[in-house]
Structure formats: structure tokens, C-alpha cells
Amino acid sequence: MSHSFTHHKPLCFVLMPFGRKQDATGKIIDFDAVYQEIIAPAVTQAGLEPIRADEEQVGGTIHKPMYERLMLCEFAVADVTGANPNVYYELGIRHAIRPRSTVILFAEGTNLPFDIALLRGSPYRLDPSGRPANAEQCIPGIVKRLLAANDDPHDDSPLFALIEDMPRVEVDHSKTDLFRDRIHHSLEIKSRLADARRSGIDSVREIAAAMPTMRNVEAGIVVDLFLSYRAVKAWQEMVDHYGLMSRELQQTRMVQEQLAFALNRLGRSEEAEAILKQTIGKFGPSSETNGLLGRVYKDRWDQAVKAGRRLEARGLLKRAIEAYRSGFETDWRDPYPGINALTLMEMEDKPDPAKAELMPVVRYAAAMRAKSNGDYWDHATLMELAVLADDRPAAEDACGTALALVREAFEPETTARNLSLIRGVRTSRGEDADWIRELEECLEAAHQDLLPPTA
Numbered sequence: 001m002s003h004s005f006t007h008h009k010p011l012c013f014v015l016m017p018f019g020r021k022q023d024a025t026g027k028i029i030d031f032d033a034v035y036q037e038i039i040a041p042a043v044t045q046a047g048l049e050p051i052r053a054d055e056e057q058v059g060g061t062i063h064k065p066m067y068e069r070l071m072l073c074e075f076a077v078a079d080v081t082g083a084n085p086n087v088y089y090e091l092g093i094r095h096a097i098r099p100r101s102t103v104i105l106f107a108e109g110t111n112l113p114f115d116i117a118l119l120r121g122s123p124y125r126l127d128p129s130g131r132p133a134n135a136e137q138c139i140p141g142i143v144k145r146l147l148a149a150n151d152d153p154h155d156d157s158p159l160f161a162l163i164e165d166m167p168r169v170e171v172d173h174s175k176t177d178l179f180r181d182r183i184h185h186s187l188e189i190k191s192r193l194a195d196a197r198r199s200g201i202d203s204v205r206e207i208a209a210a211m212p213t214m215r216n217v218e219a220g221i222v223v224d225l226f227l228s229y230r231a232v233k234a235w236q237e238m239v240d241h242y243g244l245m246s247r248e249l250q251q252t253r254m255v256q257e258q259l260a261f262a263l264n265r266l267g268r269s270e271e272a273e274a275i276l277k278q279t280i281g282k283f284g285p286s287s288e289t290n291g292l293l294g295r296v297y298k299d300r301w302d303q304a305v306k307a308g309r310r311l312e313a314r315g316l317l318k319r320a321i322e323a324y325r326s327g328f329e330t331d332w333r334d335p336y337p338g339i340n341a342l343t344l345m346e347m348e349d350k351p352d353p354a355k356a357e358l359m360p361v362v363r364y365a366a367a368m369r370a371k372s373n374g375d376y377w378d379h380a381t382l383m384e385l386a387v388l389a390d391d392r393p394a395a396e397d398a399c400g401t402a403l404a405l406v407r408e409a410f411e412p413e414t415t416a417r418n419l420s421l422i423r424g425v426r427t428s429r430g431e432d433a434d435w436i437r438e439l440e441e442c443l444e445a446a447h448q449d450l451l452p453p454t455a
Contacts, residue, residue: 012048012146013073014039015090016081020130020369022333023082028130028368029107031079037135038124039077039105042142048075070094074101075146080121081107099160099168101149103142120156129371186218193221193228197408201232208241219249230258231408238262253283257292269296287334290327294320294340301344320344325354328362335369338362339381342388343418347425359385376405380415383439387422392435399439409450416443 016039017031035052043050051069070076070093078091094102104121106112112121122142127133155161160168189207196203208225211217222245229238242250242259249255256279264272276293283289297320304313321344327337339362345355363385370378383398406412419440426433 009047009049010074011069011072012043012046012050012075012077013069013094014043014050014052014077014079015087015094016052016077016079017084017087021082021084023110027126029081029126030130031081033131034079034081034105034107034124037132038138038142039079041135042139043075043077043146045139046143046146048146050077066090067093071097075149076102077105077142077146078102079105080112081105081110083111095157095159099155099157099166101146102156103145103149105142186221189221190224193224197228197231201234204228204232204234205237208237219246222246222249223255226255226258230262231410233265233410235262235265239266253279253286253289257289260292260296264292264296264299269300272296285326285330287327287331287337290323290330291337291340294323294327294337297323298340298344314349317344317347321348321352325358328358332361333365333369335362335366335381336377338365339384340418343384343422346388346422359388374405376402376407376411379405380411384415384418384422387419387436387439395436395439399442403442403446406446406450409447412443412446412450416440416447419443 014035016035017029019032020028020030022028040050051073070090076094076098078087078094080087080091091102091104106121106123108123108125110123122138122145124135124138125133132138149156160166192207193204196207204225207228211221211225222241226238226241226245229235229241239259239262242255242262245255256275260272260275260279263269263275273293273296276289276296279289280286280293297316301313301316301320304316321341324337324341324344328334328341332338338358342355342358342362345352345358362381366378366381366385370382379398379402383395383402386392386395386398402415403412416439419436423433423436423440426436
């Protein structure tokens, strides 16, 4: 089934969160799966071109492109599941400037605010993992609503429906055409960057060379290039690229975190530490920021151990554990900083009583995430927990699952390094840890397979 209103497909802006999020009841919603299995197919079948926001990926609203999309996209679909404040804010703007052609979706069981509950929305069901349970049944209804929205004389915006003589903004077609050209250019660049990340650093540099200035470049492209440098381990290029960003984008939490990550990889750990502490001071602690700070201290500890600075190493190890544990306690649903804290506790001279308390909590967090369409890190965490518990069968099972979900070369490389630390300290204590080496070798092989040809 395919429809088209004009020669050029009308644009449909999709307002929704990214990734997997937890609602107020603790239920996980896989918004990427909702987009891929319900929204994108429905929008495409209605003869429209779906455009998804980039703003949430950088941890803040990049206002200009978001306002442009809300105003200039002929259609919009808003998923209000989980009461995401960004989605409600954008939906309010859309209703204020567009009288019609906005379709609302939500998962069954969503507790809608009074104002939204009065509007006609399209519900969908989720399975226990947080993915759509009835995608094929939902799509035709959404297609029908999108097709009807163009010709329906009734406004779907409550503002226009309830207020007489509400002024209606007429959008200049030349602005719409220019906006459409920019959108298509953005999609093309992002597609090329995805291919370049697989090809290696030279391909990423080639694309960057064609964009000598970041002015008037969409925030999504700027961030995509930033993360593409990270994927090919071009740490200095990440730092240089940061300097070309707008001040607004530079100050977002995600960009600050990734800048610190690159600086630490360049051996500039003091600068990385300062940026992460400033970020925590400005935005508050988080599992990601505190986890990165823990990595800074962990790398310093590793250097101190190799240099034979025993007492300094002991202090750095404690700081790393504290940073990771603080990150985990900030968000108990994210097992990443928790497993790093546990692995480093294994390195301490004396057993830490907190380890026994922390282990089952981290295991539960990892198991719940893995159950809800888990990614590489979730299953790698379960593998590392099994290694810490000396449970070889469970470790091998989790390793096999994790290897099937690897996306980037640094993922298995990071896990292999942690397993090497555990094996090394246990061997030094006279414990049987040779079996861990096989897991390391499998992870290292996956790392090598994913390295770009030019690396």
C-alpha cells in the first residue's frame, strides 16, 4: 500500500524518545523498536518521508532545527508514551503553529494527562520486553489517520479547535523547499558517515574535509561526525572538531562527556577529570559521567601499577571504585558503572564487604536490561559478573550472546581488558583462572574483525 500527495514526498516529523526508557511504573519501552516496527512503516506507507529528531542524542534541545521541523514538516507523529517532557514540549509547539496533521500515539496503559486524554490518539501494545506486540495491526490505522489529516476540515490542534479566529501562519514555499533540501542533505551525510565508520579513519576524514566549517550544519551531522571520529579512534580529531562546534552544542552534557573521553585517551587525564567534574557540578551526577570519571582514575591506577608506584596505585583504585559506585547509585538501572566498580573491587588487597552487597543488585539490573532486548553491554556485563562469581558455564553462555551483538570494535576490546585484569589478579593469588583466557581470546578476535582496514 503506497500513497503520495505530491511529486515530492511530504515530510513527517517524528516526536519521540530514543533508545529504551523506563516509565513511572518501571516498565521498559523500546522506542527505537516502536519507530522501526510501527511509525516508520506507517509514515512510509502513507506516502510520507519520516524525519526523526536528533536533539535527545546530545542531551539537550538544539532549538533552531527543532523549531524548523515542527513548523515546516507537513505532518507530525508524536509518541507520548512515558510522559517524556521533550515530547510534550515539542507537541505543544506543534499544536500552537499547525492547526492539523499531527497524529498522537501511545502504548496501552499509558496514563495520559487530562489535556492529551481529550485528543484522539492511536494506541499500540507492548510485549514483556518493551517492543511492539501488534505492529501489523497498528500500521493501517495510523496510515489512515495520516492520509485523512491532509483533507480533514477539522483541526486536530486543541488550540485552533477551541479558539475562534486563531491566526494561521502561512509558510513561504521557498522556505519549505530550502528546508527540504537541507533535510535530504543531512540524511545523505549521515548515511555516508555510517559507511565511513566501517571503512576507517581516512573515509571519515574525507567527509569532514568537505565540511570545512560547522556553521549552518545541522546539529545531528555535527554530532554524527564527532562520534564517527570516536568509532575510528581519532581522538585528536574529536578534540579539534569540538572546537568547531557552536557554543550551544559544546555545552551539552553528551558532548562534554565525549570530549573528556577523547582527552583521556590522548593521555590528557587532568583535563578530562576537570571537564567531568564541571559537568557533574553543572548537570548533577549520572551513570555515564561518573562512569567516565571512574575510567580516568582506572587508567591512572593502571599506569601507577605498571610503574611500580604501589601506594599511589592503591589511592587511585579507591577513587576509581568510588566514582563508578557513585554513578551506579545515581541510576540503579544502568549496570555499567556497577560492574566496573565490582571488577576493581576484585583488585583490592583486602576483600571489600560492599562487594557482596553490590553484586546481586548489579546482576539484577543487567538481567532486567538483557531481558528487555538487551544489547552488547548488557550481556557482556552478565558475562563479567559470571566470571567474578567463578561460574564458567554462565560466563560462556553470556559471552556467546554478547559476541553476536557487537557493534563497534572498542566494545569487545574493553571487556577483554577487564577480564584480563581479573585473570591476572586471581593468578597472582594462586587461583585457577586459565579458563578466563579463552573468553578474552574470543573477545579480542571480535575486536580485530571489526577494525577498519586502515586501522
